[in-house]
Amino acid sequence: MTEIESPVNKYIDVYINNYVRQFRNFITSNYIVNIGGVAGFIAADDHDLSFLLRKLQTYGFEVTISNGQDTIDEIQVEYTIRGNANDEFFGYKIENFVSTIYLSSKTGISIVGILVMQIISQIMCKSKIVYKAVILDLDDTIWKGTLAEDGIDAIKQNLLSNDAIPFIGFMRFIQALAKELGLYIAICSRNDNEKVLSAIDRLDENEFPLKGQIDCIVANYNDKSKNIKAIAQKLSILTSACVFIDDNKIVRDEVRQNLPEVFVPDWDNxxxxxxxxxxxxxxxxxxxSLKSRNRKRLYAVLQQEREKSYLPQLLVKVSDDINHVEAMRLYAKSNQFKFSEKKALRKMQVSNF
Structure with a gap:
């Protein structure tokens, strides 16, 4: 799909280009969506909403807003996947108007615009969970200061000061996502690996709320795009399922250039x-989902089993086996291959020994 022009509102820009478009890389079906009950709350000059609806249509979401009412507490949503004979319905309950108003005030998007974005997000989530891991820088991202220059004592002191409030708040948010949704947490830091492990070990959960929640730590002086690939491989997910957060714009640009499928948000605070x-x-x-909540625990168990059951890589070459008969016997004896004898024979026929 081609890049779309940036709207006036940067939050809509990110929503379309980094979420909806990423979803479309996996799910190509077109959706017809009717959102009922909120038409009367749309301002005549809501240009951001008009832009949002046009761009959603560009990406296969034909959204109509109907049935204006004087009061609403639950929005009735009806949607159809084009080519599917069955309509689906769900009620979008507005649990907390204040939080919706708060997001509207922070972003400049109207309340109806926020609701449309949230509803379309819910529809997408039913078909595909796009982002499964958050990869975090350390220095000046989740703690104030530079480990290599300031040392852990200074960082620990900073984490106990008022300057740490935004850092602690952000870590608690990520911690809650990991606990409730099974989101993977990884550290990608330009530091010495042993120093990072030692530093985290010296911090308690009040100072470092992510303690005990981190699934993977990669700390070295390689390009971070290379390390993100390694993290994704270790977590058994695609790099396109990763959100990378770093305070350094140069680093963010390097990752965007080499891994454009990774979501790398720009931010100043x-x-x-x-x-x-x-x-x-x-x-x-x-x-x-309990399955999602247990994902991190199951991953930890799997990692332990991998370490216990680690086998060295063996390379086997069979000579003087014109019809691959001996090679097929070797494959058949291994419990690492689950295909049938016919499949094994076909595999031998395309191999060069």
Missing amino acids: HDELLTLLLTCGVFDRFEL
Whole structure:
């Protein structure tokens, strides 16, 4: 799909280009969506909403807003996947008007615009969870200061000061996402690995709320795009399922250039970053799931089993086996291959020994 022009509102820009478009890389079906009950709340000059609806249509979401009412507490949503004979319905309950108004005030998007973004996000979540991991820088991203220059004692002191409030608040937000939604947390830091492990070990959960929640730590002096690839491989997810957060614009640009599929938000402070993540819905889920909540625990168990069951890589070459008969016998004896004898024979026929 071609890049669309940037709207006046940067939050809508990120929502369309980094969430909706990413969803379309996996799901290509077109959606017809009717959102009922809020038409009367649309201002005549709501240009951002008009832009949002046009761009959603560009990406296969034909959205209509109907049935204006004087009061609403639940929005009736009806949508059809084009080519599917069955309509689907759900009620979007507005649980907290104040939080919706708050996001509207922070972003400049109307309340109806915020609701449309949230509803479309819910529909997308039913078909595909796009982002499954958040990869975090350390220095000046989740703590104030530079580990290599300031040392852990200074960083620990900073985490106990008022300057740490936005850092602690952000870490608690990420911690809650990991606990409730099973979001993976990884650290990608330009630091010495042993120093990072030692530093985190010296911090308690009040100073470092992510303690015990981190699934993967990669700390070295490689380009971060290279390390993000390694993290995704270790977590058994695609790089396109990763959100990378770093305070350094140069580093962000390097990752965008080499891994354009990774979502790399621009931000100047943690308040702006939290507003962006909440408004753009990148971590939204249609429902709470025990399976999702247990994902991190299962991943930890899997990692332990991998370490216990690690086997060295063996390379086997069979000579003087014209019809690959001996090679097929070797494959058949291995419990690492689950295909049938016919499949094994075909595999041998395309291999060069």
